[in-house]
Structure formats: structure tokens, C-alpha cells
Amino acid sequence: MSDERIKAPRGTFDVLGEQAAIRTALEDRARSILEGAGYERIETPVLEATELFARGVGSSTDIVQKEMYTLLDGGGRSLTLRPEGTAPVCRAYVEHGMHKRAQPVKLWYLSSFFRYERAQSGRYRQFWQVGAEALGSEDPAVDAESIVLLGTLLEEMGVREIRLRLSSLGGGESRERYRERLQAHLRANAGSLSAEVRERIELNPLRAFDSAHEGTIAVMRDAPRLLDELDADDAEHFAAVCQLLDRAGLAFEVDTTLVRGLDYYTRTVFEFTSDALGAQSGVGGGGRYDGLVQQLGGPATAGMGWAAGIERILLAGSPPPAGGHALDLYVGLADVGEDGSCPPAKTAAFGVLSEARSAGLRAVMEMAGRSLKGQLGQANRLGARYVALVGEGETVLKDMQDGGQETLATEKVVHAALRGLRELA
Numbered sequence: 001m002s003d004e005r006i007k008a009p010r011g012t013f014d015v016l017g018e019q020a021a022i023r024t025a026l027e028d029r030a031r032s033i034l035e036g037a038g039y040e041r042i043e044t045p046v047l048e049a050t051e052l053f054a055r056g057v058g059s060s061t062d063i064v065q066k067e068m069y070t071l072l073d074g075g076g077r078s079l080t081l082r083p084e085g086t087a088p089v090c091r092a093y094v095e096h097g098m099h100k101r102a103q104p105v106k107l108w109y110l111s112s113f114f115r116y117e118r119a120q121s122g123r124y125r126q127f128w129q130v131g132a133e134a135l136g137s138e139d140p141a142v143d144a145e146s147i148v149l150l151g152t153l154l155e156e157m158g159v160r161e162i163r164l165r166l167s168s169l170g171g172g173e174s175r176e177r178y179r180e181r182l183q184a185h186l187r188a189n190a191g192s193l194s195a196e197v198r199e200r201i202e203l204n205p206l207r208a209f210d211s212a213h214e215g216t217i218a219v220m221r222d223a224p225r226l227l228d229e230l231d232a233d234d235a236e237h238f239a240a241v242c243q244l245l246d247r248a249g250l251a252f253e254v255d256t257t258l259v260r261g262l263d264y265y266t267r268t269v270f271e272f273t274s275d276a277l278g279a280q281s282g283v284g285g286g287g288r289y290d291g292l293v294q295q296l297g298g299p300a301t302a303g304m305g306w307a308a309g310i311e312r313i314l315l316a317g318s319p320p321p322a323g324g325h326a327l328d329l330y331v332g333l334a335d336v337g338e339d340g341s342c343p344p345a346k347t348a349a350f351g352v353l354s355e356a357r358s359a360g361l362r363a364v365m366e367m368a369g370r371s372l373k374g375q376l377g378q379a380n381r382l383g384a385r386y387v388a389l390v391g392e393g394e395t396v397l398k399d400m401q402d403g404g405q406e407t408l409a410t411e412k413v414v415h416a417a418l419r420g421l422r423e424l425a
Contacts, residue, residue: 011116011125022314023128027110029156030130037149039106039132044088046112050078056087056296058263061204067115081114085131086264086289086305087296093135094298103136104302110310123280124311131286133305135293140237142304143268143288144244150284150306151250154272158318159283161275164250167227167258168238169206171266171290174231179205181224189219206259225256234267241268264289268304274316283316284308326383328361329417332375334391348410349390355414361421385421388413 008014015023031041050070057063069081082088089107092098098105110130119125132149134142147164154162169175182205190198194213209220230238245252252270260269271285286306293301331353333345349365356363364382366375372389379387379400389396395413398405399420408416 009125011119013124013126023310026130026157026310026313030108030110030153033149033153033156034108034132037106037145039108039134042089042092042107042109043111044082044085044092044109046081047079048082048088048091050080052087052091052296053080053083056090056264056292057084058204061263063115067117069114069116082111083113083115085109085111085113085129085307086133086286086303087292089131089133089305090135090289090293090296090298090303093293093301094296099136099293099299099301104134104142105136106132106134108132120280121315123309128310129307130310130313131305131307133303135301135303137304138237138290138302140240140268141244142302143237143241144248146286146304146306147241147245147270148248148250150272150286150308153308154283154313154317157313159272159274159276159313159316160318161316162283163273163275164252164270165255165258165273165285166242166245166252166268166270167255168230168234168241168267169259169265169269169287170226170230170234172231172234174229174234175226175266178224178226178229181229182206182208182226185223186219192216192219204263209257209259220257227254227256237267260285260287264292264295266290270306272308274312276316277312282309283312326362327364327379328385328421329356329363329414330375330379330382330384330387331356331363331365332370332372332379332387332389333366334372334389334396336369336371344392345390348392348395349388352388352390352395352410352413356417359414359418361414361417385424386417388417 053068054064063083068083071079073079089109093105108131110128112126112128114126116125117123132146134146151164170178183201186193186197186201186205186208192215194211194216197208197211197213197216200207208216211217258269258271265287267288267290269287272283273281274283275281284306289303292303293299331349333349335345353363353365370378376387384400387398387400389398390410393410394407395410396405396407397413397416
């Protein structure tokens with residue numbers, strides 16, 4: 001047998017105790033904010049048909065071309081670990097006939113996703129995102145509300161140095177006309193572009209705005225801007241979104257170079273960044289995708305949504321500490337034998353533990369044979385409010401907050417702890 005240690009795959013990570021608690025706090029905040037705004041939880045399968053992402057995300061995107069984890073199942077079907085959340089939600093919207101419900105249908109998720117990309121700080125090959133999707137309304141108020149909700153979550157999670165970038169990609173004939181103008185500009189300057197951008201001129205020319213290649217950046221400074229060529233309806237929609245965000249008191253900057261990495265976006269696009277993250281500053285973003293549901297076989301349906309990286313939020317944030325005590329009661333043993341055994345007291349202690357949990361208390365019991373001093377140290381590390389040191393027939397109940405203690409019959413311990421916690425509240 002090999003004694004070489006097995007490690008987690010590169011680009012993945014384990015979520016341990018304190019990290020899990022912070023993630024739970026983030027999930028609780030997201031649930032409160034989003035469900036308070038009428039969004040309901042949805043979870044889609046980790047494995048989806050590969051065609052969903054080829055059709056929905058776009059065959060010319062980096063995700064589909066380079067980053068998906070794809071496999072053949074036992075029946076020869078091509079399946080992919082979901083690389084993003086919007087296409088699966090839209091698939092579920094169609095599959096379950098949600099267009100028959102009152103619109104817009106508002107859904108949110110907090111799930112793991114998978115992309116094969118270079119692992120770096122806050123960016124992993126298995127990563128978690130919180131996202132929200134509103135399907136079935138073209139109203140610019142849907143756009144504004146969606147953006148404000150993400151802004152609220154980031155603010156409550158203490159994300160530092162936030163900036164909101166906003167733009168519109170328009171749609172219809174004006175977007176096609178712009179695409180042709182941009183392609184002409186890129187072809188005329190092809191010699192200065194990166195090889196990757198040159199290859200994308202026909203398929204996805206807007207992604208040239210995302211390039212970090214110096215020659216491409218220089219070319220794009222003089223490129224035409226889509227925001228300058230919106231038709232009347234798209235311009236009116238974007239102006240309404242801006243007006244609503246102003247009314248909500250959410251600061252933003254209009255960025256005419258802003259594009260998103262997925263093909264399905266139309267009209268409003270936005271991104272929240274944090275200068276605290278350095279060059280890779282994106283925390284979350286999204287936009288409208290009014291043609292995606294129809295592209296996946298459903299009826300013509302407007303859509304608006306976003307996703308934010310959990311790891312990015314936590315890296316840029318300063319989550320507020322959880323209130324109260326991590327533990328209500330630590331059940332210990334007043335008399336521990338040299339071998340760590342004390343059967344009568346352990347039986348009584350286990351009864352206290354069971355009664356405490358039945359009463360709704362957060363309780364743990366000493367199970368490692370620690371000394372009396374060690375038990376108190378462990379209770380302190382766990383943030384216990386009370387410690388019950390159980391003996392034969394009676395128990396010492398110690399208040400870890402004020403240092404006071406009392407000796408009482410063991411069967412009265414849980415009642416006393418409950419009374420003290422009510423007084424504290």
C-alpha cells in the first residue's frame with residue numbers, strides 16, 4: 001500500500017469549520033434579501049446535457065470552447081458539469097412550464113459550478129456562486145431591482161471598494177449594424193490585434209473589449225461604441241434603468257466598453273468590481289438575456305439575472321461577526337478517572353445532552369477524555385455560554401460569560417440553562 005498522501009485536485013478546496021460558518025452566514029443573508037424580494041430557491045442538476053451550454057452559452061465562448069468538464073455516460077450521452085447557472089434555470093423554466101405562472105418568475109440559487117481555467121486567488125475550478133434570475137418581464141424596473149439586490153448583498157457582506165459598471169448591448173437591428181461596424185474596424189486593424197481576437201472577429205467581435213493584449217487595447221480605444229448606436233426603444237430602456245438606480249441611491253458609472261463573456265446577453269449588462277481585489281476585480285454581474293429561453297425551445301421570454309462568486313465575495317469582504325454564542329451548553333464530567341472513563345457520570349451526562357437538544361439548545365458533550373481544565377478550555381474555544389460538569393447525582397453549572405456557577409440536581413440543569421438564556425435575550 002502506498003503511503004503517499006492523496007490531495008484534493010488542483011483548483012479545488014475543502015471548506016472547513018470557520019469557513020463553513022461564514023458561508024452559512026452569506027447564504028442566510030442572500031436568502032433574507034432575495035426571498036424578501038419575492039425570489040424563490042431553485043437548484044438544478046450538477047450534470048446537464050452538453051447541448052444546453054453549446055446552444056445557450058454560445059459555441060464561440062471560452063467556456064464552451066476551453067473550460068467545460070464534459071463526459072460520456074454509460075448510454076453514450078454527452079453530459080457536462082454545469083459551468084454557469086442561467087442556462088440551467090432557463091431550461092428548468094421551459095421544462096416545468098413556468099411561463100404559465102404569474103410573471104415575472106423570480107428564482108435564486110446558491111450552487112457549485114465547474115470550469116477548467118487557471119486557478120488563482122478567489123478563482124477555482126470548482127467554485128460557488130449565488131445567483132438570481134427574473135423571467136417573463138421586459139420592465140426596466142426588473143433590471144434595476146436585480147442590480148440593487150446584488151448591491152445590497154455585497155454591502156451587507158462588507159465587500160470593500162465596490163464600483164458598479166453599467167452599459168447596454170441593445171438588441172435587434174441596431175446591434176447587428178453595430179456588429180458589422182465593429183468587425184470592419186477590427187479587420188482594418190487586424191495586424192495589431194492578438195491572435196485570439198483575430199480568430200473571433202466573425203463569431204464574437206465584442207469580446208475584443210475584454211482583451212488584455214496591448215495592441216488590441218490600443219485598437220479598441222478608437223472602436224465604435226454600441227451604446228452610441230442603440231435604437232430608440234433600447235435607449236429608452238437603458239435611460240429608465242439609470243433613472244431607477246439613481247432613485248434607489250445606487251452609484252454607478254456608465255462604461256461603454258463593458259461586455260459579458262456569454263453570448264446570450266442583450267440590453268442591460270452590469271458588473272460589480274472591488275478595487276480591493278487588484279487586477280482581477282470582478283465580484284459579480286449579469287444582465288438581460290431576452291432571447292435565451294426561446295433559444296432553448298421555450299416561448300419568447302424576457303430574462304434578467306446575475307451571479308456572484310462566493311469566494312470572490314469572501315475575499316473582498318469583511319463579513320460581520322455572527323451574533324450570540326456558538327454553543328449554548330457544553331456537557332462535561334466533574335470527575336474524570338485516570339483512564340478517562342466514568343460510566344455513571346457519562347450516562348447522566350448523555351441524558352443531559354439529549355434533554356438539552358430536545359429543548360432546542362445547541363449542545364455538545366465531552367467525548368475525548370479531557371481533564372477538567374481541558375474541558376473548560378474546549379468549552380471556551382467552542383464559545384459555549386454554559387458548562388455543565390456532571391457528577392453522580394448533582395451537577396455544577398458554570399456561566400462562561402460572568403464566571404458564576406451553581407451546584408444543582410442534574411435533572412434541573414437544562415431548565416436552569418434555558419432560564420439563563422431567556423434572561424440574556
